[in-house]
Amino acid sequence: xxxxxxxxxxxxxxxxxxxxxxxxxxxxxxxxxxxxxxxxxxxxxxxxxxxxxxxxxxxxxxxxxxxxxxxxxxxxxxxxxxxxxxxxxxxxxxxxxxxxxxxxxxxxxxxxxxxxxxxxxxxxxxxxxxxxxxxxxxxxxxxxxxxxxxxxxxxxxxxxxxxxxxxxxxxxxxxxxxxxxxxxxxxxxxxxxxxxxxxxxxxxxxxxxxxxxxxxxxxxxxxxxxxxxxxxxxxxxxxxxxxxxxxxxxxxxxxxxxxxxxxxxxxxxxxxxxxxxxxxxxxxxxxxxxxxxxxxxxxxxxxxxxxxxxxxxxxxxxxxxxxxxxxxxxxxxxxxxxxxxxxxxxxxxxxxxxxxxxxxxxxxxxxxxxxxxxxxxxxxxxxxxxxxxxxxxxxxxxxxxxxxxxxxxxxxxxxxxxxxxxxxxxxxxxxxxxxxxxxxxxxxxxxxxxxxxxxxxxxxxxxxxxxxxxxxxxxxxxxxxxxxxxxxxxxxxxxxxxxxxxxxxxxxxxxxxxxxxxxxxxxxxxxxxxxxxx
Amino acid sequence: xxxxxxxxxxxxxxxxxxxxxxxxxxxxxxxxxxxxxxxxxxxxxxxxxxxxxxxxxxxxxxxxxxxxxxxxxxxxxxxxxxxxxxxxxxxxxxxxxxxxxxxxxxxxxxxxxxxxxxxxxxxxxxxxxxxxxxxxxxxxxxxxxxxxxxxxxxxxxxxxxxxxxxxxxxxxxxxxxxxxxxxxxxxxxxxxxxxxxxxxxxxxxxxxxxxxxxxxxxxxxxxxxxxxxxxxxxxxxxxxxxxxxxxxxxxxxxxxxxxxxxxxxxxxxxxxxxxxxxxxxxxxxxxxxxxxxxxxxxxx
Numbered sequence: 001x002x003x004x005x006x007x008x009x010x011x012x013x014x015x016x017x018x019x020x021x022x023x024x025x026x027x028x029x030x031x032x033x034x035x036x037x038x039x040x041x042x043x044x045x046x047x048x049x050x051x052x053x054x055x056x057x058x059x060x061x062x063x064x065x066x067x068x069x070x071x072x073x074x075x076x077x078x079x080x081x082x083x084x085x086x087x088x089x090x091x092x093x094x095x096x097x098x099x100x101x102x103x104x105x106x107x108x109x110x111x112x113x114x115x116x117x118x119x120x121x122x123x124x125x126x127x128x129x130x131x132x133x134x135x136x137x138x139x140x141x142x143x144x145x146x147x148x149x150x151x152x153x154x155x156x157x158x159x160x161x162x163x164x165x166x167x168x169x170x171x172x173x174x175x176x177x178x179x180x181x182x183x184x185x186x187x188x189x190x191x192x193x194x195x196x197x198x199x200x201x202x203x204x205x206x207x208x209x210x211x212x213x214x215x216x217x218x219x220x221x222x223x224x225x226x227x228x229x230x231x232x233x234x235x236x237x238x239x240x241x242x243x244x245x246x247x248x249x250x251x252x253x254x255x256x257x258x259x260x261x262x263x264x265x266x267x268x269x270x271x272x273x274x275x276x277x278x279x280x281x282x283x284x285x286x287x288x289x290x291x292x293x294x295x296x297x298x299x300x301x302x303x304x305x306x307x308x309x310x311x312x313x314x315x316x317x318x319x320x321x322x323x324x325x326x327x328x329x330x331x332x333x334x335x336x337x338x339x340x341x342x343x344x345x346x347x348x349x350x351x352x353x354x355x356x357x358x359x360x361x362x363x364x365x366x367x368x369x370x371x372x373x374x375x376x377x378x379x380x381x382x383x384x385x386x387x388x389x390x391x392x393x394x395x396x397x398x399x400x401x402x403x404x405x406x407x408x409x410x411x412x413x414x415x416x417x418x419x420x421x422x423x424x425x426x427x428x429x430x431x432x433x434x435x436x437x438x439x440x441x442x443x444x445x446x447x448x449x450x451x452x453x454x455x456x457x458x459x460x461x462x463x464x465x466x467x468x469x470x471x472x473x474x475x476x477x478x479x480x481x482x483x484x485x486x487x488x489x490x491x492x493x494x495x496x497x498x499x500x501x502x503x504x505x506x507x508x509x510x511x512x513x514x515x516x517x518x519x520x521x522x523x524x525x526x527x528x529x530x531x532x533x534x
Numbered sequence: 535x536x537x538x539x540x541x542x543x544x545x546x547x548x549x550x551x552x553x554x555x556x557x558x559x560x561x562x563x564x565x566x567x568x569x570x571x572x573x574x575x576x577x578x579x580x581x582x583x584x585x586x587x588x589x590x591x592x593x594x595x596x597x598x599x600x601x602x603x604x605x606x607x608x609x610x611x612x613x614x615x616x617x618x619x620x621x622x623x624x625x626x627x628x629x630x631x632x633x634x635x636x637x638x639x640x641x642x643x644x645x646x647x648x649x650x651x652x653x654x655x656x657x658x659x660x661x662x663x664x665x666x667x668x669x670x671x672x673x674x675x676x677x678x679x680x681x682x683x684x685x686x687x688x689x690x691x692x693x694x695x696x697x698x699x700x701x702x703x704x705x706x707x708x709x710x711x712x713x714x715x716x717x718x719x720x721x722x723x724x725x726x727x728x729x730x731x732x733x734x735x736x737x738x739x740x741x742x743x744x745x746x747x748x749x750x751x752x753x754x755x756x757x758x759x760x761x762x763x764x765x766x767x768x769x770x771x772x773x774x775x776x777x778x779x780x781x782x783x784x785x786x787x788x789x790x791x792x793x794x795x796x797x798x799x800x801x802x803x804x805x806x807x808x809x810x811x812x813x814x815x816x817x818x819x820x821x822x823x824x825x826x827x828x829x830x831x832x833x834x
Binding site: 004013015019113115119123230266269 | 547581584585586587588605606607608609610612613616618619620621622624625629633634636637639640673686
């Protein structure tokens with residue numbers, strides 16, 4: 001019976017590899033590019049140990065600890081220590097996202113769409129699909145770990161030794177495998193692929209937050225987060241392998257549970273079942289706008305809570321930061337140095353930029369939902385009724401713009417309320433609001449790009465994400481990586497006046513707003529002229 | 535010999551009973567039609583037989599093996615086509631057919647080409663570009679190109695055009711000629727009438743009627759059309775008569791099978807000029823069962 005359960009896994013493995021022949025290489029190559037190019041750029045950026053040590057000083061604050069992880073290697077900030085400190089956590093998160101998406105696609109998503117049923121009607125074991133998925137995706141992680149490990153060592157950069165490099169790769173790979181386990185379990189528990197992906201992402205976000213809180217104050221807490229455990233490997237500093245082993249064991253346990261759950265359930269069923277819905281459309285659900293809103297209700301609520309928590313978690317750090325700055329007298333490369341402003345105030349623009357970036361994601365997701373609905377043929381059923389294309393697209397754009405404002409306000413509310421609780425001299429809410437709202441034009445420009453692509457080149461809406469990631473890296477890490485100024489000017493976020501440190505610049509903001517409106521109008525015009533996909 | 539046999543097969547989803555003590559058997563070389571309204575439990579039945587869901591009570595055997603425990607062995611000799619075929623968007627139809635044939639193990643390259651030709655499928659297209667009907671063709675080609683002993687077909691023609699429907703019917707009859715057994719669940723009653731030796735009607739998870747078409751017909755009304763010399767009077771007072779329509783001297787009505795003899799005797803008094811009788815269509819059968827249902831409920 002047990003052997004029967006895995007029958008024909010081999011063929012399915014090859015089949016999944018065939019399906020993902022493009023997707024998996026793209027993920028691996030992107031992760032390699034990010035890792036190798038950062039490693040190379042770090043080694044060119046700082047001439048000697050003194051320069052690196054100076055940067056290390058700027059990292060010694062709770063905000064950075066919350067963002068990138070503990071600061072064990074800061075005493076001797078070699079190239080390797082710097083790479084592991086600044087890049088390992090973010091890369092590990094990217095790897096986790098890759099694993100969540102890959103596993104969810106081949107398990108619950110294909111089950112939902114009926115492909116698993118087709119396969120299961122052949123002499124194929126009941127657990128074969130799950131085991132083939134796990135094998136392929138874990139294999140991807142192992143491959144990634146080895147290429148990154150040997151690749152980093154092969155760069156021959158001072159202090160990137162072979163052991164450390166292999167550990168760096170292993171830390172990424174094992175994080176990936178852990179999230180294979182998480183996603184595999186939620187694929188059994190949840191009845192939908194949305195649920196599977198949603199719950200898995202929730203675990204990832206929770207892991208990040210627990211680690212952030214743990215790293216600032218309570219180190220034991222970090223051990224409850226897989227990301228925290230992985231970071232305690234202290235790659236390129238002490239090179240501990242035990243944490244990797246520990247996460248590996250946890251992953252194995254998760255996988256065993258997932259296989260067990262799969263073996264005792266019916267195909268198509270989950271353990272968290274869905275509730276019956278309403279029989280009639282509510283008074284609220286009466287037109288394209290409310291339909292668009294209703295369809296995305298759950299996602300938007302989840303984002304709203306997430307953004308509020310994110311704001312609050314940054315806010316709670318401000319207290320630590322305040323006392324920290326009182327003790328240490330130092331300058332920060334990340335900050336624009338202006339007289340007459342407290343260091344805390346100088347931190348605000350960067351915080352706001354990061355929050356605005358996060359708040360842009362749900363706004364963009366709404367615009368992309370329009371294309372998603374179109375591809376599924378849902379838009380067609382609207383357009384064949386007395387609804388114009390302008391009003392369909394308009395509903396999504398309006399919701400997207402309102403979302404950008406609401407999310408940003410929620411972030412400020414979270415930030416402000418937490419900071420009031422922890423700070424001796426609270427920052428006035430007006431200062432925070434101004435510093436945040438000034439980013440709205442930049443967010444609307446991103447929305448504009450998404451709308452234009454939806455209208456003009458619907459196959460390439462994904463380019464918006466590339467532009468988004470570019471903006472994030474350039475503006476967030478620009479100062480750190482010492483990127484040239486013009487690169488920052490290629491994104492709307494790079495033009496926003498940094499309140500309260502800089503002067504308000506209505507001229508620039510108006511220009512950005514006009515650009516955003518132009519992009520959106522062009523999107524409407526092209527959307528009205530093109531064929532509807534289906 | 536029974537290829538498929540179920541005994542008091544019951545499936546509950548929580549409190550909801552999807553299938554309630556269903557007994558069914560499909561014999562070797564037989565085409566068994568499985569009909570019932572939406573949500574009556576047809577697909578649940580088929581998924582139980584395929585070992586994808588586990589029965590709450592009762593048992594299902596195929597080729598004498600347990601449908602759940604021996605699923606892998608059973609599936610070596612089964613071909614399945616669902617009504618809603620979703621394929622992998624970035625693979626071609628040809629690739630999917632090959633995968634399906636490889637997964638079953640046995641398969642015939644020539645039959646594959648023959649079936650692709652027959653169903654007029656373009657196997658070089660990516661699945662994302664196929665229409666519903668074409669996706670269904672992919673599954674049908676893979677099924678009929680295989681050398682299965684039992685074909686389980688769950689509304690397999692729901693997306694096909696009438697021409698392709700005919701090709702499908704030929705394939706079923708060919709398979710039957712080769713001694714294969716077929717379990718066909720369908721909504722298209724004319725198709726079931728044309729193809730099936732025996733029929734089972736399921737409603738609300740219960741098998742309410744099963745037998746050959748003529749056996750089932752016996753249970754219901756015959757359509758009669760009578761033209762008489764004299765005007766027929768008093769017909770509505772007779773037992774077992776319904777849906778009387780009168781156009782001049784021509785009367786059409788339905789008669790319960792057991793009252794047929796008495797009705798003919800009565801009508802013949804008026805001098806028959808023309809008499810046409812038609813067997814009830816499956817649709818009549820289906821609807822008569824459907825309409826009876828509320829009464830059954832009150833009795834229980």
